[in-house]
Amino acid sequence: MTTPTPCPTPDKKRYATLAAANSAATRSEIALGYPLYPYTTCPCTWIHLSKTPDETIPQDATINIADVTRLQLQCHTTFRDVVASEASGHAPLQDRLALRHRGLLERWHKALKELDADINDQLRQRAGDKTLEAHDWRRRATNYRDTLRRRINECRDLLSQAVPQTKEEKDADRQARKTVQQTQQAHFEQANAARREARNTAMDDELDRSNIPQVAQKDLRRQAGERAIRRLIDAHGLEFSQYLAEECAALGASLPNRVRKYLTDAA
Numbered sequence: 001m002t003t004p005t006p007c008p009t010p011d012k013k014r015y016a017t018l019a020a021a022n023s024a025a026t027r028s029e030i031a032l033g034y035p036l037y038p039y040t041t042c043p044c045t046w047i048h049l050s051k052t053p054d055e056t057i058p059q060d061a062t063i064n065i066a067d068v069t070r071l072q073l074q075c076h077t078t079f080r081d082v083v084a085s086e087a088s089g090h091a092p093l094q095d096r097l098a099l100r101h102r103g104l105l106e107r108w109h110k111a112l113k114e115l116d117a118d119i120n121d122q123l124r125q126r127a128g129d130k131t132l133e134a135h136d137w138r139r140r141a142t143n144y145r146d147t148l149r150r151r152i153n154e155c156r157d158l159l160s161q162a163v164p165q166t167k168e169e170k171d172a173d174r175q176a177r178k179t180v181q182q183t184q185q186a187h188f189e190q191a192n193a194a195r196r197e198a199r200n201t202a203m204d205d206e207l208d209r210s211n212i213p214q215v216a217q218k219d220l221r222r223q224a225g226e227r228a229i230r231r232l233i234d235a236h237g238l239e240f241s242q243y244l245a246e247e248c249a250a251l252g253a254s255l256p257n258r259v260r261k262y263l264t265d266a267a
Helices: 018-032 065-072 076-087 093-099 102-125 132-161 167-209 214-235 237-251 257-266
Strands: 037-039 048-050
Touching: 018 037, 018 048, 065 093, 065 102, 065 167, 076 093, 076 102, 076 132, 076 237, 093 102, 102 132, 214 237, 237 257
Parallel strands: none
Antiparallel strands: 037 048
16 A cells, blocks of 8 residues: 655645635635635645646646647737736646747747736836735735746747757648638638628618618618728727738738838837
């Protein structure tokens, strides 16, 4: 019979499953006001909670190129949210692995620098706030900033050690991105077609009830569509321009000068 390894932290609560530990972490954050993170590396084999995120990555874990491609195709805002989630200890393992892929290191580094600058700005703005709530927030923000800086150093180390991709590897990455992009595009087109059909049917029913002639209905739909597109671009101009740039690149079309200037100014 094997003797269990003694726990080096016997005063900590222990959990048999990760689900139970995550549930306890959520309850603890409400009570304590700061997050706790499960870690599975204790020699006793039980799961404990810690103030420090478990940053270990299993040695046998492998990067899935599909996850890398998924992150590469994300818009800047969505990608930055993934980076922030990873730094906070909440990202799934596949995202943590994908961020450390050679094809994402430069973008990961840029997003980390932006998040570091943002949290520093927030710390400066609230430096004069002496309330207890602000004190607790500064403690969490400082820990988060320290994590970001560890990630920045890690990213720099990975970049310095990175071996340039071979032509075959670049071609494989490019093909994987193209496949994912085509799949996403087909999904978007199907979803948009279904929405257009449902919208047009609903609009026809409404106009029929209002006794508006069919010819006028088509013209009104055209006007409504143009207005909706303008509102969508106004609300999500940068994201629209990024999608437009990707589609132009995929089709080999030149990008309109105003869109190119807009992306350059926003970079």
